[in-house]
Amino acid sequence: MTSPTPGQPSWAIRLQSPPRWLLVVVGLLAVVVGVALVTRPLTSLQALGLYLGVALLALGGLTLIRTDGESDPPGEPDAWETLRAVGAIVLGLLILLWLRHHFDLLALAVGAALVISGVRRLWSATRGQRTEAAERRGTVERVASGVLALAELVIGLLALRWPDLTLLAVAVIFAVRLVVLGVLLIRRGLAGPRQTRAPAGTAPTSSARPWLRLTGSVLTLLLAAGAAFLGYEARTLSPVVDDFSATPADVPDTPGTLLRHEPFTRDVPTGATGWRILYTTTAAGGSPATASGIVLTPDNADAPRPVIAWAHGTTGGATHCAPTLLTHPFEAGAMPALDRVVEQGWALVATDYTGLGTPGAHPYLIGTGEAHSVLDGIRAAQQLPDADLAPQTVVWGHSQGGHAALWTSQLAADYAPELDLRGTVAMAPAADVTALAASLPTVSGGELFASYVITAYAAHYPEITLDQQVIPPARTLVREMSGRCLSEPSILASLLSVLSLARDQSVYATPPTEGALGQRLHENIPTGPFPMPVLIAQGEADTLIQPAHQQAYVDRLCSAGQSPEYRTYPGRDHLSVVEPDSDLIEDLLAWTVDRFDGVAATPNCS
Known part of the structure; x- marks a missing residue:
């Protein structure tokens, strides 16, 4: 004492x-x-x-x-x-x-x-x-x-x-x-x-210390x-942005202009030829921008070749997360049935979106920015020498790409009326972004996707800031997670963060359904009109894009006079719904063949 x-x-x-x-x-x-x-x-x-x-x-x-x-x-x-x-x-x-x-x-x-x-x-x-x-x-x-x-x-x-x-x-x-x-x-x-301590300077009694x-x-x-x-x-081992994506000094003002191209071979299926392209487009805010992408054409198919415009799923929000820079560019964005696309004699145009590979912020789940990249990618690919693409195009997208595909359908008539879009397939689309953002804290790994959402919306909308939307102790975690790609090794650090947050409080300072973020999320829900047939496919075991939210979204479209076709797949979750053994694959191919052949779609709102 x-x-x-x-x-x-x-x-x-x-x-x-x-x-x-x-x-x-x-x-x-x-x-x-x-x-x-x-x-x-x-x-x-x-x-x-x-x-x-x-x-x-x-x-x-x-x-x-x-x-x-x-x-x-x-x-x-x-x-x-x-x-x-x-x-x-x-x-x-x-x-x-x-x-x-x-x-x-x-x-x-x-x-x-x-x-x-x-x-x-x-x-x-x-x-x-x-x-x-x-x-x-x-x-x-x-x-x-x-x-x-x-x-x-x-x-x-x-x-x-x-x-x-x-x-x-x-x-x-x-x-x-x-x-x-x-x-x-x-x-x-x-x-x-307490016992009296030994006098200061006394040597330790154990020589092993x-x-x-x-x-x-x-x-x-x-x-x-x-x-x-x-x-x-x-x-x-992380991907690195190279000189190909550097914006030229004399960029044309016209969106959809092909700026440069080069051969691309990484993971290109046998029997296909690939190119990497850089083209002009329009950023989410309306300013001129550039985007990169991949074009594949089958070698033995009759020309001109119908086009699948692919909008990839989430790969990350940082510049180096572009699929064209990743080790497996098609696998990273969950591209389904790539070999079957080549066998069908279809060409593929796959955008990276703006901000992935090219300068600027990536418009993650921001509809106009995503759709402009898809539409201008189709325009640019048609200018590619030796590609010989047909005008008929069907848009495919999964997850984030499903959101992009729906927005592509919604904006095509005004932004690119010259394109011949025959239909859109949105697979497990992040359509109702408000419901998605609100559910992420309760979803396994959801905080990682929440970091992408918050960072992207803060970059595009001046009234939204990370400091306002994220609680103080989580700001560093959100900032760091949003800078990593899903397929790079350092994502393990983000997964540790996500696992650590699993039993803790939400990173949101205020509910994402409220305030400026809530308003902007609501604005980025694709509501139509869709002047072309739309197929929405959803796995019934999906825990990220929840089936109840998807059904509610489809019901709202039907109530508003839209005519989507909605199909669900029992036992399939967010990724397995696009795996080769999924029933969706045959449905996807058959539905696309019908669109190219001009067969009328069969919406099932009733």
């Missing part, structure tokens, strides 16, 4: 020496809170901000109420101790009032603190042997300190490189430390007064080096 200092008031002494029952109660509370926070990183980060702020205020306040006139440690002037107390109070107030809303700085502070600590420790290990204290520690202690310093440097740099994982680690460590602190408080309360420190330091460095290697591999 702490000895009273002459001159201290009795209540100050009681604060320094709390009763044993209070230690047990506080310890139990710390254990309960820590256990509750272990699997809730966002809540844990918020609690950490509150804890740090209150702790600094308490530390500063307790220091200021000391009236003994003595300093601790001895030899320091009272003025310096008072200054430190005031500094703690000011820092506590800053954390409570400001820093708790800017957790980006916490990740930066952790990385910087580890780097600084590593540098100081390394300096002490290499230079500190000249001091008497260092000589007492011995060579093993100095080597252990040097190895741990290297580990801190590596982990600090990783913390700066992966801020979202840093925040998750900090959240978990804080929760675990609360549990440990609680156990220690309970133990202290139950054990009674330095070797244990060295072993722990080496293991820490090995783990840090392994993490650094994985981070390096993830970075080097």
Whole structure:
């Protein structure tokens, strides 16, 4: 128990020496809170901000109420101790009032603190042997300190490189430390007064302690080096934007103009020839833009060849997530029946959309931007030498691409009236984007797609900002997740974030159905009119695009006088609905053949 200092008031002494029952109660509370926070990183980060702020205020306040006139440690002037107390109070107030809303700085502070600590420790290990204290520690202690310093440097740099994982680690460590602190408080309360500590400078009783420190330091460095290697591999294996997609200096004003093309062979089926194209289009906001894409033509089919305009599913929201840059360009966007398309003698025009591969923000689930890319891709492909494309076109799209396909049908008559679009197939389309955005927090992996939605809408609509739409502790996670592609190795970091958030609160600061975001989402629901036949296909086991939401969307179309054909597939989820063994594939091909042959569609609104 702490000895009273002459001159201290009795209540100050009681604060320094709390009763044993209070230690047990506080310890139990710390254990309960820590256990509750272990699997809730966002809540844990918020609690950490509150804890740090209150702790600094308490530390500063307790220091200021000391009236003994003595300093601790001895030899320091009272003025310096008072200054430190005031500094703690000011820092506590800053954390409570400001820093708790800017957790980006916490990740930066952790990385910087580890780097600084590593540098100081390394300096002490290499230079500190000249001091008497260092000589007492011995060579093993100095080597252990040097190895741990290297580990801190590596982990600090990783913390700066992966801020979202840093925040998750900090959240978990804080929760675990609360549990440990609680156990220690309970133990202290139950054990009674603490035993007097050994005098300062007493040598450790066990000669194995330095070797244990060295072993722990080496293991820490090995783990840090392994993490650094994985981070390096993830970075080097990520797709890279090349010079092909660079916007030329003299871009024509006319959308749908072919700017350049080159042969494309990656994953192109046998019996087909591929090109990569760059063309002009119109961004979601109406400004001129460029987009890239792929054109495939069957080698042995009679020319001219009917066209399938493919709108791919989600690949990511960052520039390097363009399918033309990915290892498997068609698989990444869930393209169905590619070999069958070639066998049918059809050509394929597959846009990347603006902002994927080309400069600018990607219009994720923003209808006009997606549709313009699809329509102008068809226009540009018709200018491709040797492609020999027929004017007849059917649009296919899956997931995000289903949303794009529906918007393509809706805008085609006004934006590209010269095109001969015979029909549209929207497979598991993200049609009702409002319902989708609202359901994402309850969907496995939904927070990742929510990050794409929020980031894209904040980039395209000035009244929407990430800070307004996302709660403070999740902003770094959302920002980092939105910058990764679904098929690149670093997506594992996003999956860790998603798994960590599974039992925590939603990243939305306000429901996505409300405010500016809610209004813009509502504007991006494709409602028609659709002047061509439309087939909407939905897996009944889909947990991402929920069948109930899709049915409600189709019902609204029918009530508004539209005439879609709606087909559902039992047992099929979001991706398996477009797999080769799905019943949808034969329906898709037969329905497309009928559109090219001019057979009348059979809507089933009734």
